[in-house]
Amino acid sequence: MLKGDEDKERREKYLGYYDTFWSGPNVRKELEAYAKADDDFRYEILQGFIPKPLVGKVTTGRGPPWKRSDTFFTDFKAHYPSERILHETDKSLIICNHASHDVRLYKEDIDPTGTDKSPAAGMSYMHLLVIPVARVYNAVALEDGDCIEEMREHFKTFWREPDSKEKIIAAINETMDRRYKEILTAYDKAEASAETSDATEGHNNPSEERRKHLEDVMVKCRQYASQCADLLRKMDQEYSDYMGFHPHPTTSVGHLHMHVLFMDRPEFRTNSTSAHDGKTIPARVVLQVINEKRNASDKNPDTKSR
Template structure:
């Protein structure tokens, strides 16, 4: 009797929960066994532990992505919309696809280059026509590598620094190194792909770029540029007369004198530069093949309606001051490729496969 009561006071884990915990423990032990405990261990071998996705988590991510994929293709008229997007149809009324240039920007040039935005455009379509060449870190005839436009450091988006006095941390980048690979052709989203050709080219392109002798410095310079751009836009906003004359301005940071606000910003920027310098040094030491994260935000979680592959460094040291609010959207490239290839295999007619 007492033995039975004792068991009731300690809830048992479900078999699935126990399996997950056991799998993770075994996975880490196997990784650690394969490492050499030497004093001159290379940085990139340390990062493998953070960047490899345990099989149990890979399965969960695949199940989540497969739902996004199936839900997208269940939408009535989705193929018609994809065809309209591919031909840049400005008269088509899109009801499923999302992530186009805001309507208030249509007919305007906002990047200092290129033709005015059209209603069928996104911020990544026809990238070379709309942006300065320095925004492109590397290019092939199939895809472009660019740096995420937003700065990686959330401290430059916090309410005590942001001109609006609101916390805009979610607008920051997802890692110190947050790059994007985008196709030159008009391709909507990973869930819209019916073969793996585009993704395989994007992956191969980035791996080739990563191996170039000057790639790390190219990346670091682009990242530093995002910090300077964010700093400049904050200072410009501070100096606008309405920034300190808005009667709804009740926050102390917004009502402070301009000199005080800029001094506080400079103090924050100094810390951001120091952290970025440490990350840059760490990035320079990374040799060998790229072993970070490559993946996608599936429709409808994406904010830009043109295919773009996120390339991130996921080691914790690169994430210290980056936003994590978008992590739940991440679908690793390996998961996307698995779903595409399995879908293609299941769609084949068994009779035609065995006809030879």
């Protein structure tokens, strides 16, 4: 499919999400409540908040307990260590996707639950996120493109810095290693449990074989990551690859976040998930729709009372 045809298809899809969102009753009140961190407000349209069982808890090792109106990206600096932030301005942060890029670490033969969690993996070797510092909801909630423009320029500026690629590579490796440690910890707990024999009954890999299999897979994951890192280091200083959004209601985190990845470079996606490709809308298409809506609103002020 040609890029123009693809953009047209994505535009129609995003336009549908945008119009549906703004047709919801009291949507503006919900957006205002989220912006004010209103924990007492009853949100019926907005979604992607902290799961109810985690409200009141600290799950990241630092920061205040999660509130009902929080998302995993809300007030990011208060909840996560500074190492998770690759670059920042007073308006936005660049962070690495929490999930590893390598789908093999989420397959049923590796995942501690024995189920296939491939869609949880990243969408390409480099899968970064740019998030606003302020409480801003999903891309469909934007009425002007200023926030997106700032996030795009922020990433392009970061990409030009001489140490940006090494920071990205280090963050990707850390994410991969964190997933590896999570799996090992889960294996340890399962083996220490009195229910281990029941939980693993019928599994093809006894404990030692399962760990050996994980180590073999990790060797392959690290080899592939090293190859991708070499390719990344050779890329141009001007970033011209993919930036996009998952529009409400297809996103799992309500706070606005822009995906930065290599959507159109197969060499960086060999071992990543394609499960979310269909819902990923290019930033340029999102901006086009927002600007069209804004121009129409300027010509017809009555539409601003949505």
